Amino acid sequence: MKARRDVFQAIADPTRRAMIGLLASQTLTLNTVAENFQMSQPAVSKHMRILAECGLVEIVKLGRERHCQARLGALEEVARWAEQYRLFWNNRLDTLQNLLKDED
Amino acid sequence: MKARRDVFQAIADPTRRAMIGLLASQTLTLNTVAENFQMSQPAVSKHMRILAECGLVEIVKLGRERHCQARLGALEEVARWAEQYRLFWNNRLDTLQNLLKDED
DNA sequence: ATTTTACTTAACCATTCGGTTTTGTATTTT
DNA sequence: AAAATACAAAACCGAATGGTTAAGTAAAAT
Numbered sequence: 001m002k003a004r005r006d007v008f009q010a011i012a013d014p015t016r017r018a019m020i021g022l023l024a025s026q027t028l029t030l031n032t033v034a035e036n037f038q039m040s041q042p043a044v045s046k047h048m049r050i051l052a053e054c055g056l057v058e059i060v061k062l063g064r065e066r067h068c069q070a071r072l073g074a075l076e077e078v079a080r081w082a083e084q085y086r087l088f089w090n091n092r093l094d095t096l097q098n099l100l101k102d103e104d
Numbered sequence: 105m106k107a108r109r110d111v112f113q114a115i116a117d118p119t120r121r122a123m124i125g126l127l128a129s130q131t132l133t134l135n136t137v138a139e140n141f142q143m144s145q146p147a148v149s150k151h152m153r154i155l156a157e158c159g160l161v162e163i164v165k166l167g168r169e170r171h172c173q174a175r176l177g178a179l180e181e182v183a184r185w186a187e188q189y190r191l192f193w194n195n196r197l198d199t200l201q202n203l204l205k206d207e208d
Numbered sequence: 209a210t211t212t213t214a215c216t217t218a219a220c221c222a223t224t225c226g227g228t229t230t231t232g233t234a235t236t237t238t
Numbered sequence: 239a240a241a242a243t244a245c246a247a248a249a250c251c252g253a254a255t256g257g258t259t260a261a262g263t264a265a266a267a268t
Contacts, residue, residue: 072193089176
C-alpha cells in the first residue's frame with residue numbers, strides 16, 4: 001500500500017470528484033456507487049481506494065458489503081490552500097483598482 | 105495544444121503548486137523560476153505551460169525572456185468546490201454534536 | 209560578426225494512471 | 239448444500255505524466 005496519498009492528486013480526477021459529490025450527502029455501498037458510473041466495478045473499487053487512502057472516504061466492511069462514507073474534513077487542506085491564494089489575488093486586484101482610481 | 109486544461113489536474117502536482125506560491129507575490133522570468141527547482145529548465149518550461157494552459161499563469165514574451173505572472177482567479181473554481189463540501193461537512197458534524205447534546 | 213543567453217522543440221524513457229477482463233473469496237440467499 | 243451476490247486481487251493494456259538530454263532559434267551582449 002502506498003504510504004499516504006495526496007488529496008490534491010486524489011481530487012484531480014473528475015470521476016473521483018463526482019464520487020465525493022455522490023457520497024457527500026449519503027453513505028452508499030460500493031455496488032450502488034458503481035451503478036452511477038459507466039465503468040466496471042473494479043475500476044470504481046480502485047477509485048474508492050484512492051479516496052480512502054487520502055482520508056476522503058472511509059470504507060466500512062459490513063458482511064460482504066463495503067459501505068463508503070465521505071470524510072470531507074480532508075478537503076480543508078485544499079480549501080485553505082486555494083482560498084489563501086484567491087484572497088491574495090483579490091487583494092492585489094483591489095489595490096490595483098485603487099491605484100487606477102487615484103490617478104483620476 | 106491541448107484544448108483546455110483542467111485546473112484541478114494542474115494543481116495536482118506539488119512542483120506546480122510551489123510555482124504558484126513563488127509567482128503569487130512576484131512576476132519572474134522562466135529562468136529565475138527554474139533556479140528555484142532542482143530540475144532541468146525544459147522541465148520547468150513544461151510545468152509552466154500547463155499552468156498557462158489552464159489560466160493560472162500568463163506568460164508574457166519580452167525579448168528573449170518569458171515573464172511569468174500568476175493569474176490566481178482561476179483558483180476560484182477549486183476554492184468554491186472544496187469550500188462547498190467542507191462547509192457541508194462541518195454542518196453535518198455540528199448537527200451530529202447537537203444530536204448528542206440533546207441526548208443528555 | 210561572434211558568442212552568449214533564454215528559451216523552445218523534439219526525441220526518448222520509466223513510471224503512473226485509468227481502464228479492462230479474468231479469477232478468487234467471503235457472505236448471503238435459496 | 240448449491241447458487242448468487244458483493245466485492246478484492248491479479249494480470250494486462252494503452253495513454254498520459256514527469257522527467258531527461260540534445261539540438262534549434264531568436265534576442266542581447268561583446
